[in-house]
Each structure stands twice: as C-alpha cells, then as structure tokens.
Amino acid sequence: MFAAPIGHGAAASANNVTANAESDVEDEISCNEVDQDGAPTEADIMTVTAELVFNEMPSHLIYIYDDYETTTLIDRETLVDLFRPELIRVCKDLVSKDKLHDVVRQNLKYAALSHRWLSVGEPTFQEMSAERNHQSTRPGFIKLRNFCQKAREYGCRLAWSDTCCIDKRSSAELDEAIRAMFKWYRNAEICIVFLADSSSISDFPEEVWFQRGWTLQELLAPPRIKFYGRNWDELSRSRNDKEGHSMLEALSQVTGISRQNLLYFSPGLVDVREKMIWASKRRTTRIEDIAYSLIGILNISLSVAYGKGERAFRRLMEAIMQACREWQILAWAGPHSSFQASIPRSPLAYCAFDEASANILLPDRYIMDRPSKLGDPFFTMTKRGLELEVILVEMMLQQPAPRQPGGTRKKTQVIRLISDSASFYDVTAQCDMTFLPFSQWAIAIVNYKADESGKRGGIGKLNPTSDYLCFVLGSSIHSAYGGWQKVETQKIVTIRTKREVYQQVTTVWL
Structure with a gap:
C-alpha cells in the first residue's frame, strides 16, 4: 500500500520533518566547530x-x-531530515572525511524505473x-508496487x-x-526495466520499449540495469544485465549500438552523427x-x-553546431528544417546515405581521421545561416529530362552537375526540382x-x-544576399577527384 506522504500532512510532525533542510545544515555549520583533518563532524555529514x-x-x-509494500512520496528536504539520524550514526x-x-x-541509493507508459492508469x-x-488495482499501481519490491x-x-x-x-x-x-538514471543504484511485450530475449525485436525516444538514455545512462518481462520474470540470471554476454549481444543487435557504448557510454558532443x-x-x-530526449x-x-513543435529540434541542432567540431554532423540529407535549410528536420536525415557515401562515414574511419584536421572545425550558426569554409567548385547543370508530350515532369529527378575543371568527376544527385530556379x-x-x-x-x-562529402548549392538573383543556397537532396552526395587538388577554401553561409 501507499502511505500518506511524509512532509505533506500530519505525518510530517510525527517524523519531525523540518521545513528546510538546507538552512538547518547552514545553522549546524555555524554552530559546530569543523575538524578539517580528523573524523567528520555532524555538520560535515549533513553538508555532504x-x-x-x-x-x-x-x-x-x-x-x-x-x-516492502508500504511506500510514501518524499521531497529532498524531507529525505535529508528522514535519514539524518541514521547517517550521523553510520558516519x-x-x-x-575521505x-x-x-x-x-x-x-541513500535508489532504484530507477524504465518502462513504457500505459495509455491510461x-x-x-x-x-x-x-x-x-492507495490499494488500487489499476495496472499502473500494480506495476509501481512490483517495481518497488524489486x-x-x-x-x-x-x-x-x-x-x-x-x-x-x-x-x-x-x-x-x-x-x-x-544524470538521475546514471546515479541510480540499479535501473529496473519493465518490458511489457517480452517473455524472453527473443522478443526484443518486437518490444516497443526499444522504439521509444526517452528509453534510449535510460538504456545508455545506468551502469547497472536489470530487465524484467511482462510477468515481472527475470530475463537473465545476471544481477546486472550489462555484465551478461548474451544480453549485451541481444541489446546490441536490436538497437544497433555497440557493446562498447552499451557498457561505457559517455555523454557529450563526440560521435554526434x-x-x-x-x-x-x-x-x-x-x-x-525528439530534441529533449537527446539533451x-x-x-x-x-x-x-x-x-x-519542430523548433525544438532546430534549437538543439543550433546548440550542437555552436560547440561540435566534427564535420560528420553535416552529413545528412532529406527534408530540412522549416526554419533553416542547413539544419535537418529530424534525426532521420542522418540515415539518408547509400553504399557510395557509407565508406566515408564509418565510425572506425572517422575516429582515426580526427587528428587529420579534416574540413572546417569552426563552423557556426550566424544570423546569415551556417557559416562554413569549403572547397567551392562551380559546375554546370545538365538539364533534367524534358516533359513528355501531354505529360508533366517528375517532381523528383536525378540531376547531373558537370565541372569545367579537368580535376573533378561529374556529380549526380536526386533532387526535388519544383523549387529550384x-x-x-x-x-x-x-x-x-x-x-x-x-x-x-x-x-x-x-x-x-x-571520396568527399559535398553539398549541392544553387544561386540566382533571388538568393539571399546574392549568395549560395543549400539544395535538398534525397541522399548524401559525394565527389571524387581525378588527381591531387590544392585549392583556396571559400566561406559560405547556408
């Protein structure tokens, strides 16, 4: 059952709950002499x-x-006061003080629950x-009681x-x-995962938990994790499923995340793509x-x-580009943000590559290439758009296929760009030709x-x-500031040279 919350009613006085534990700690520090070199004082204990x-x-x-059955909801102030006598006694x-x-x-260790929310209840x-x-028989309360027992x-x-x-x-x-x-999932003693659609590891490919946005961080953050199936049966014999070989293999296969990242994931702006x-x-x-679950x-x-709406992901990408120094974050294709042509609409844009472009994007390769100073590491978002130094090669457009008699030109067509320079091969890209004047x-x-x-x-x-990653650019008298605009392509575009090329880089705003 769920007891009355400590600190929210009559039970507060019974447990001698103070209104503000932080001020109590400050009072204790001022009233007690702190031994800097020896055993911790009560003030030291409560400060920590x-x-x-x-x-x-x-x-x-x-x-x-x-x-194991009675529970109550407490806030931080109540938590400090509730554990005060025990912590003083133990410490x-x-x-x-080390x-x-x-x-x-x-x-003060705690368990965190990772699960898929019920539509109601x-x-x-x-x-x-x-x-x-609370003795409710609603499925949500039953799930919570089982979690607390675990x-x-x-x-x-x-x-x-x-x-x-x-x-x-x-x-x-x-x-x-x-x-x-x-951070809360990382600091948990154990992350308990309830998989409502699974009875065994073999069910993972159909398990909805692996398809939800928020559960990605709930998989990566905890150093210790335990999976339970639909009847709260253990799905492995391990106390920590990140230590089980068969479980790690199954997790890696269903998520596409390496065992290394499942075990030792470190948050940050590395390998963003x-x-x-x-x-x-x-x-x-x-x-x-979509954006907030990646913070x-x-x-x-x-x-x-x-x-x-979509502005959240645009703001996330702008924040990434202000701090990220990896050129791979620019390797995307497909629909762009409604507010900025140099920003993808969603993470799906990073899957728009084919066999020709996959080689330059392999993680094993670009990790090795980091010290090689590839591209402009100081690209940034400005009021004019993405400011970036590139090797700019002007090309001529081979006209798309003409309309058939009585027909209409296809909206999406493959275009070919041809260079005057003898150093470059032609470039092909599939584009939406509707708005490319x-x-x-x-x-x-x-x-x-x-x-x-x-x-x-x-x-x-x-x-x-x-092979090199490249953008297709277009310009006309109607282009902003008379400059180049990024053309939306369905796949990532690459180019190859016929010989070694040295060329002055050019700053563009996209």
Whole structure:
C-alpha cells in the first residue's frame, strides 16, 4: 500500500520533518566547530548529505518501508531530515572525511524505473501526494508496487518513477527533470526495466520499449540495469544485465549500438552523427521530445518549452553546431528544417546515405581521421545561416529530362552537375526540382584536408583515392544576399577527384 506522504500532512510532525533542510545544515555549520583533518563532524555529514541530495538526486523519491509494500512520496528536504539520524550514526565512527561521500551515497541509493507508459492508469504525482492509502488495482499501481519490491530486493529503500515522481504542474520542476534525467538514471543504484511485450530475449525485436525516444538514455545512462518481462520474470540470471554476454549481444543487435557504448557510454558532443542514427530508430509522442530526449545524451544545455513543435529540434541542432567540431554532423540529407535549410528536420536525415557515401562515414574511419584536421572545425550558426569554409567548385547543370508530350515532369529527378575543371568527376544527385530556379550551380566539399596553419582562409587538399562529402548549392538573383543556397537532396552526395587538388577554401553561409 501507499502511505500518506511524509512532509505533506500530519505525518510530517510525527517524523519531525523540518521545513528546510538546507538552512538547518547552514545553522549546524555555524554552530559546530569543523575538524578539517580528523573524523567528520555532524555538520560535515549533513553538508555532504545536502550537497548529494540537492545536486545529484531527483526532486522527489518514493520511500519504501521495511514491509516492502508500504511506500510514501518524499521531497529532498524531507529525505535529508528522514535519514539524518541514521547517517550521523553510520558516519560518526569514520576516521577520515575521505570516504564520507561514498558512505552517504551508499545509504541513500535508489532504484530507477524504465518502462513504457500505459495509455491510461499510470499513478500520478497528485495521487501519490494525497494523504490516504492507495490499494488500487489499476495496472499502473500494480506495476509501481512490483517495481518497488524489486528495488528493495536490490537493497534500495528509495525509488524513482517518471510517472509519479515529477510534479508536472511546476514548470521549474519539469524543466529540471528533463535536463537532469540522464544524470538521475546514471546515479541510480540499479535501473529496473519493465518490458511489457517480452517473455524472453527473443522478443526484443518486437518490444516497443526499444522504439521509444526517452528509453534510449535510460538504456545508455545506468551502469547497472536489470530487465524484467511482462510477468515481472527475470530475463537473465545476471544481477546486472550489462555484465551478461548474451544480453549485451541481444541489446546490441536490436538497437544497433555497440557493446562498447552499451557498457561505457559517455555523454557529450563526440560521435554526434552516430547518436543521431540511434535516435532515428525511435519515436516520441510529443514532437518536442525528439530534441529533449537527446539533451542528456549529448550533454548540452537547452531550455524546455512545449508547444514549439519542430523548433525544438532546430534549437538543439543550433546548440550542437555552436560547440561540435566534427564535420560528420553535416552529413545528412532529406527534408530540412522549416526554419533553416542547413539544419535537418529530424534525426532521420542522418540515415539518408547509400553504399557510395557509407565508406566515408564509418565510425572506425572517422575516429582515426580526427587528428587529420579534416574540413572546417569552426563552423557556426550566424544570423546569415551556417557559416562554413569549403572547397567551392562551380559546375554546370545538365538539364533534367524534358516533359513528355501531354505529360508533366517528375517532381523528383536525378540531376547531373558537370565541372569545367579537368580535376573533378561529374556529380549526380536526386533532387526535388519544383523549387529550384537557380542560374548558377556549385558543389561545396566539406571534409577536405586542411592545412596545418590553423588559419581561416587557408588551402585545402583533395586526394584522388578518397571520396568527399559535398553539398549541392544553387544561386540566382533571388538568393539571399546574392549568395549560395543549400539544395535538398534525397541522399548524401559525394565527389571524387581525378588527381591531387590544392585549392583556396571559400566561406559560405547556408
């Protein structure tokens, strides 16, 4: 059953809950002499506790009583006060402060639930906060009770579930939860995954959990994870499924994520294109969550604002381009953002490559190429668009196929661009010809070998044995600022040279 929440009614006084644990800690520090070199004082213990709770743990947690069935929802202030006597007792005999943080963390460990939400019937924050016992037989409450039982079996008296531990009425709390969720899953003692559609590992290809956007970070973030099937049966014999060979193999096959990343994933703006491909296989109910579910994976700061639709992903991509230095983030094709032609509409754009372009995008290859100073690492978004240094090669358009008598020209056609220079092969690309009233054409080569000077406006080098990523560009008297515009192609476009080429790079704004 779910008991009345501590700190939200009469039970608060029974548990001697203070209104603000942080101020208590400050008072203790001022009133107690701190021994800098010896054993920790009570003030030291509560300072470390408050720092851990307020900076590294969720804003609300479920406290699970010793009977494994009774639970109550508590906030951070209540958590500090509730565990104060125990932490002081456990830590007072430590001979050094060095281990204080680890001891406190071990006593405040929590389990996190990863699951697919039910269409109706999930327990809410308001229901969990109500001052009454809950013995509901709704599927969502049954799932929560099973999760809490598993959490206690892993030695956790605290548990977190995104359905009922976030006060979604508070925009500040919701914003913090979305920004910090990756960290909360990473800090969990165990991530318990409930797969409602699976009875065994063989069911993974059809399991909806692997198709949802938010569960990507819930798979990558936790160092320890345990999968349970539809009847809450264990799907392996391991206590940590990231240590099981057969489970890791199954996870890698169904997600396309390497075992290395499943085991040792590090968030950040490295291999961004690969992370976008992972995300492209997943869907979210709210279109904004395509972007927000990647915040923690990319370790990027982005304000949360629902109702913005596709603008959320555009803002994510703009933030990425301001900090990312990998030319591979530019290797996409297909529909662009409605607000910016140099930004893809969604992660699906990073899957638009064929056999000809796949070789230059292999992770094993471009990891090796990073020290080679390929392309312009200082591309950035400006008011004029994406500012980028490229090798620009002007070309002539071979006219598309004419209309057949009595017919109409196809909307999407393969075009051929021909260079006056004897150094370049022709380029072909499949484009939407409906809105391409360009009088000038060019290709912009992105991943040329940059010179060693590190200066802007240098000389780029192309080798005849390599394929290069390029953009198709068009220009006309109607083009913004009289400059080049990026032409939308259905697949990533590459070019190859006939001989070694050295050419001055050109700055374009796309």
